[in-house]
Structure formats: C-alpha cells, structure tokens
Amino acid sequence: GAVVSQHPSRVICKSGTSVKIECRSLDFQATTMFWYRQFPKQSLMLMATSNEGSKATYEQGVEKDKFLINHASLTLSTLTVTSAHPEDSSFYICSASRGFYNEQFFGPGTRLTVL
Amino acid sequence: DQQVKQNSPSLSVQEGRISILNCDYTNSMFDYFLWYKKYPAEGPTFLISISSIKDKNEDGRFTVFLNKSAKHLSLHIVPSQPGDSAVYFCAASATGTASKLTFGTGTRLQVTL
Numbered sequence: 001g002a003v004v005s006q007h008p009s010r011v012i013c014k015s016g017t018s019v020k021i022e023c024r025s026l027d028f029q030a031t032t033m034f035w036y037r038q039f040p041k042q043s044l045m046l047m048a049t050s051n052e053g054s055k056a057t058y059e060q061g062v063e064k065d066k067f068l069i070n071h072a073s074l075t076l077s078t079l080t081v082t083s084a085h086p087e088d089s090s091f092y093i094c095s096a097s098r099g100f101y102n103e104q105f106f107g108p109g110t111r112l113t114v115l
Numbered sequence: 116d117q118q119v120k121q122n123s124p125s126l127s128v129q130e131g132r133i134s135i136l137n138c139d140y141t142n143s144m145f146d147y148f149l150w151y152k153k154y155p156a157e158g159p160t161f162l163i164s165i166s167s168i169k170d171k172n173e174d175g176r177f178t179v180f181l182n183k184s185a186k187h188l189s190l191h192i193v194p195s196q197p198g199d200s201a202v203y204f205c206a207a208s209a210t211g212t213a214s215k216l217t218f219g220t221g222t223r224l225q226v227t228l
Contacts, residue, residue, distance in 0.1 A: 044218045046216070049215060093158050093159075103149070103164065106151075106158030107158050108156075109156065109158050
C-alpha cells in the first residue's frame with residue numbers, strides 16, 4: 001500500500017513552453033501533497049504544500065505564478081512549470097501524506113530538462 | 116539556513132559491518148524524525164522514524180537513536196548489505212506544521228564486498 005506515481009518520468013522541452021507533471025496516490029487518499037525539487041548532489045527542497053480544494057502554500061522564494069499547483073482531488077495533484085527556462089531544469093518529486101505520523105510517501109520523480 | 120544537517124556526504128562500509136549515519140538539527144520545535152533511502156532518479160523510500168518521546172526505535176536491521184539534548188540522531192544498519200548502497204536522508208517535522216518535512220543534505224552509503 002501507499003503507492004505514489006508521477007507522470008511523466010522524464011520530459012525535455014524548449015525554453016518558453018509549459019510543462020505539466022502529475023502526481024497520483026494510487027491506493028490511498030492523500031490529505032496533503034507536497035512538491036519538492038532536487039538539484040544534483042543536493043537535498044530535497046520543499047517548493048509547496050497543497051491540500052485538496054484549497055490554494056497551495058508556497059515556500060519562501062518559490063514563484064507561485066511560475067509553478068502552478070492544482071490539487072483537484074484527494075488522489076491527484078499537478079505541478080505546471082510555466083514558461084520554463086534552462087534554470088528550471090531539475091528533478092521534481094511529489095509526495096503524499098495520509099496525515100498519520102507525518103509520514104510522506106514519495107513518487108518516483110520527474111526529470112525536467114529545458115533546452 | 117540548514118536546519119537539518121548531515122555532515123558526512125559519503126560513507127563506505129564493508130559488507131557485514133555496521134553502518135552509522137548521523138544527523139544533527141537546530142530547530143528545537145522538531146518532534147518527529149524520519150530516515151529515507153534514495154536511489155538515483157527515484158523518489159525517497161521511507162525507512163524508519165522516531166518520535167521525540169522515544170530515544171530508540173528498531174526495525175529489523177535498522178535502528179534509529181535520538182539524543183534530544185544534543186539535537187542529534189543516528190541510523191544504524193547492521194549487518195550492512197550491498198543492497199543498502201544508496202543516499203540516505205534524514206528529515207524532521209514539527210507538530211502543527213501539516214506534515215511538512217525538512218530534509219538533510221544526504222549521506223551516500225557504499226557497502227563494499
């Protein structure tokens with residue numbers, strides 16, 4: 001149990017385009033979903049926290065107009081990187097929480113490369 | 116401001132021996148701690164956790180120790196196996212922060228034959 005999927009696993013796009021990444025909790029309802037990014041050899045940095053049906057809470061320094069988060073249901077959250085630039089190239093990981101003991105279950109991640 | 120630190124970026128241990136991974140934190144509000152294992156290009160996998168009301172939690176080959184006064188926790192893996200080779204992250208959260216986790220920088224463990 002507690003499986004989280006992400007789609008796509010890898011995406012290459014041109015500078016200026018938008019990219020949508022989906023995160024799904026497959027066998028449980030997630031009260032909260034989180035979006036992280038990881039640069040090479042660095043820690044996971046929390047970008048935003050989202051609860052179903054409400055606006056996402058963004059961490060300091062994360063542009064909410066650039067990284068649009070939609071949490072449409074208890075099993076689906078999407079992250080859209082708008083007008084992507086090469087510096088947005090990174091590994092994006094989502095996680096979902098059932099709210100039990102703060103445990104988060106992570107998706108396999110999405111490698112975004114912006115040319 | 117790195118609130119959770121893993122000062123050893125890498126560790127090499129022989130198969131069968133004990134692996135000890137360390138983690139320090141600065142925020143005294145943290146009351147729940149987790150260890151995750153991560154392979155390249157994959158999401159982290161939950162290993163073991165500990166609440167601040169305990170000082171030890173054990174699950175098979177994995178034991179986590181918490182020293183609240185020193186704001187230090189460690190993960191012990193014994194015996195270490197080649198399949199344990201991965202990057203290990205410690206993470207911390209505080210009650211009332213909606214499960215928000217703060218991650219350390221990770222320690223790459225290599226278990227050699």
